[in-house]
Amino acid sequence: MYSEVFEDLPPAPAPFSAGEFKARQKRFTSGLSTETLVLIPSPEERVHSNDVHYRYRTSSDLLYLTGWEDPDATAYAVHRNGSWSWGLFVQPKDTLMEIWEGRRPGMEGAQSSGVVDIAHNALDRTSVLEPLLDSCKVVMLRRGIDSALDALVDAHVLGRSRARQRHGTGPISIEDPSERLAELRLRKSAAEIEWMRHASNISARAHVAAMRLPHHGLNERHLQAVIEGAFVYGGANGWAYPSIVGCGENATILHYTVNNATCEHGDVVLIDAGAEVHGYASDITRSWPIGGRFSDAQREIYDIVLAAQEAAIAECIVGRPSDGPHTAARRVLAEGLISLGVIDQTLEEALDMEHGQLLQWYMHGTGHWLGLDVHDVGVYSPGGKARPFEQGMVITVEPGLYFGAWRPDVTCPERYANIGIRIEDDVLITDEGPVVLTSDCPKTIEDIEAIMGS
Ligand code: GLY
Ligand code: MN
Numbered sequence: 001m002y003s004e005v006f007e008d009l010p011p012a013p014a015p016f017s018a019g020e021f022k023a024r025q026k027r028f029t030s031g032l033s034t035e036t037l038v039l040i041p042s043p044e045e046r047v048h049s050n051d052v053h054y055r056y057r058t059s060s061d062l063l064y065l066t067g068w069e070d071p072d073a074t075a076y077a078v079h080r081n082g083s084w085s086w087g088l089f090v091q092p093k094d095t096l097m098e099i100w101e102g103r104r105p106g107m108e109g110a111q112s113s114g115v116v117d118i119a120h121n122a123l124d125r126t127s128v129l130e131p132l133l134d135s136c137k138v139v140m141l142r143r144g145i146d147s148a149l150d151a152l153v154d155a156h157v158l159g160r161s162r163a164r165q166r167h168g169t170g171p172i173s174i175e176d177p178s179e180r181l182a183e184l185r186l187r188k189s190a191a192e193i194e195w196m197r198h199a200s201n202i203s204a205r206a207h208v209a210a211m212r213l214p215h216h217g218l219n220e221r222h223l224q225a226v227i228e229g230a231f232v233y234g235g236a237n238g239w240a241y242p243s244i245v246g247c248g249e250n251a252t253i254l255h256y257t258v259n260n261a262t263c264e265h266g267d268v269v270l271i272d273a274g275a276e277v278h279g280y281a282s283d284i285t286r287s288w289p290i291g292g293r294f295s296d297a298q299r300e301i302y303d304i305v306l307a308a309q310e311a312a313i314a315e316c317i318v319g320r321p322s323d324g325p326h327t328a329a330r331r332v333l334a335e336g337l338i339s340l341g342v343i344d345q346t347l348e349e350a351l352d353m354e355h356g357q358l359l360q361w362y363m364h365g366t367g368h369w370l371g372l373d374v375h376d377v378g379v380y381s382p383g384g385k386a387r388p389f390e391q392g393m394v395i396t397v398e399p400g401l402y403f404g405a406w407r408p409d410v411t412c413p414e415r416y417a418n419i420g421i422r423i424e425d426d427v428l429i430t431d432e433g434p435v436v437l438t439s440d441c442p443k444t445i446e447d448i449e450a451i452m453g454s
């Protein structure tokens, strides 16, 4: 079933090299006080029920700096003999655990990866870190991820602040590395872009597989199953965020995830689903009619959203403000709704952020940074002013219009009742202009109808 859709999938890129991680680590410590101890924790495994755990996903910061995906890992950096040294605590090899749960790279694997200078047994974390905590001045740690590590650091900072007067050593402050890491993660390297393109390629084909499914007797869950199956078939770990599959009025609920209603002929289905590959997210939305043919009313709305998306993508230019896509999309959406008679205000009035009627039908932003997190890190407006786009940033562009006839707060135009259309692509900012990473996913009415008819 999937083989046809995936036959032209470009091959997966080469795995990240040790040099890639070393370069990231070096950028991270550049300019850092040499009296800093950096700690990069991972979240604990979460119990689903009894002895079954949720699928483990480590912290994006740890992935970024080491690529290590297994639980119980902590990375650290300390300045020794004139340079920064990186260490990694990992689960040790354990034959019994490996018989039950799978092979472990262990310290040997971590050491031979070349990504860190030294690997330790995770069980030795406290005894290895204690002397490092005693001799540093600043601990750099994002709190709230690993409570045992937070407690260890707290105990040292508190204890040492009393003893510092006598011994003259020990940590005196805790700093959050998040902003420093976010600035790095915001600008993707060539290798990261290759993996993001691969995640996009897989996700695009998954949407096509859903479009090709016979529409008779469809439940939203069938579409979800086909899409998520395609992610895995294509080589992804699974989804990057819970899939949104809404038919009819459910298409007007922005983050609908129940995905269990019957699709009626003529409904619009809105599918917002993307794969995670090597930790990197893809984020695609397509909206199309069950039955395969857009009605005139659906077409009118679709044309406006697509025009808004194209205008927004055209703003994804190096040096231009990163809120430009939102401004452009809002303008085209408002103009379109005025021309359809849905909005009875002037353009300026319609765009007003308090009283403008556009907010009734378009109530979200036009995009977000994308990377290891689907809603990726990076300040949008430092000091209150939208930052300019730079080469290597990746942003989603996802305008929509939502006419929920079920809503008590507005009077929905009857012609457009329960039409929800969002069109979302992932855009890489380059010196040569915007590059749509998800361009393999069809989005014109002609292309979508052709696929559904095939
Ligand atoms: N998939 C969630 C979003 O588009 O932001
Ligand atoms: Mn998105």
Ligand code: MN
Pocket (backbone or CB within 6 Å): 272, 273, 283, 284, 285, 424
């Ligand atoms: Mn999305």
